Amino acid sequence: YFGGMLIYPAKEVAIPGEQYLQGYNWRFMTGSGPYRLASESDIKKGESVTVTRRGDWWAENEPWAKNTYNFGKVRFLVIRDEELEYEQFKKGDLDWFIVRRAQQWVEEAPREAVVQNGWVKMRKIWNKAPQGFAGLAFNQRVAPFDDRRVRLAFAHLFNRRRLIEKLFFNEYELVNSTYPGSDWGAGDTNPLIRFDPGQAASLLADAGFKQRDRDGYLAGADGKRLEVTLYYGDPSTERIWLVVRDDFEAAGIKFNLELIDASTLIKKIDDRQFTIHFQTWGALLFPNPETSWRSDLADKPANNNITGFKNARVDELLKVYNRALDRAEQKRIVKEIDTLVCADIPYAWGWFAQYQRILFWDKFGHPDTYVTRIGQVVEDDILRLWWWDPERIAETEKARTEGRKLPQGQIEVRPWGGVNGAAPTG
Secondary structure (H helix, E strand, O other): OHHOOOOOOOHHHOHHHHHHHHHHHOOOOOOOEEEEEOHHHEOOOOOOEEEEEEOOOOOOOOOOHHOOOOOOOOEOOOOOOOHHHHHHHHOOOOOOEEEEOOHHHHHHHHHHHHHHHOEEEEEEEEOOOOOOEEEEEEEEOOOOOOOHHHHHHHHHHHHHHHHHHHHOOOOEOOOOOOOOOOOOOOOOOOOOOOOHHHHHHHHHHOOOOEEEOOOEEEOOHHHHHHHEEEEEEOOHHHHHHHHHHHHHHHOOOEEEEEEOOOOHHHHHHHHOOEEHHHHEOOOOOHHHHHHOOOOOHOOOOOOOOOOOOOHHHHHHHHHHHHHOOOHHHHHHHHHHHHHHHHHHHEEEEEEEOOOEEEEEOOOOEEEOOOOOOOOOOHHHHHHHOEEOHHHHHHHHHHHHOOOOOOOOOOOOOOOOOOOOEEEOOO
């Protein structure tokens, strides 16, 4: 982990947090990387930041750094609305655009004139970057999710396949592990939990939710209705939760939806003031499972163990993992942890993708692979590995002036062999 950390001068970082925020809100910290802030005028508050390539950065003459960081200047624009960002890209104000929505990739982008003319390239680039997991997180500290049967029932009612087919244009794979698409996880042996309302009904009845009240909702022996509230902070996801709610309501569960401010949502999760929540996680090249699953974190606020997961065997394995030096042994330990975690149903798993989707104006040279084998952030790989191609720039500008089409090229690129151990999709 230390190998991936940045080193800064102690005199600049060994200061109170408030002083740091005030002092570095609008200026760069001293560094020795490939880019620098040439002058204070290169920061336009609320608009842009421009950085300039330096010829004396610490790895300038290292063999591994040869032909990297090829852009003389890079200007980052501040755009707070994704649709506005997309429109500015199509006009040519931005050089590339990361496509985050399946619908935009499948329906919108191919219809754009700049794409159809080949001036903008579409590329879905597969690699083997570590993938985080996502899903409906259950707060096991409170009813009804202190009962594994209820958690499993909810997992059987989360119709991921329908979402992928109807809303996500079959662009994603099913998560079946805390390390999807990776040989660190046990996705090939973990049971794949499918949509099964009948099994869910049986589990809920076994947990005491057998009768329905006058409104048609399940209630326990104490007469208390089976009811949960899902808070969400992004209005664009409402279309997903409306579909999800229908399946839970049909099963007799009062499934409330409430849109709240994103910062308020984060605080609720940190303070454990929720029953069910959709959470997406990133991933590390070398897993660090203790931050998510260590038992002594379960009852503390503001950490990654948001579900309150506790397991004595997992705690033992975490200690062994931190001392293991052999890679095969590390993977064996993490797979056992993954098996134990998944068996406890802390989440109703969601979906993931093993690729990057990008649109870019045809003015760049780039490696045949476009991105690195394990790179997670496509923008980082572009800044480090791509370069301006004068011939492409001239040809694209000429084609635009003449209204002439250019070849689009191969849209789906699998330079690293596609998905590495992806979860089954049936």
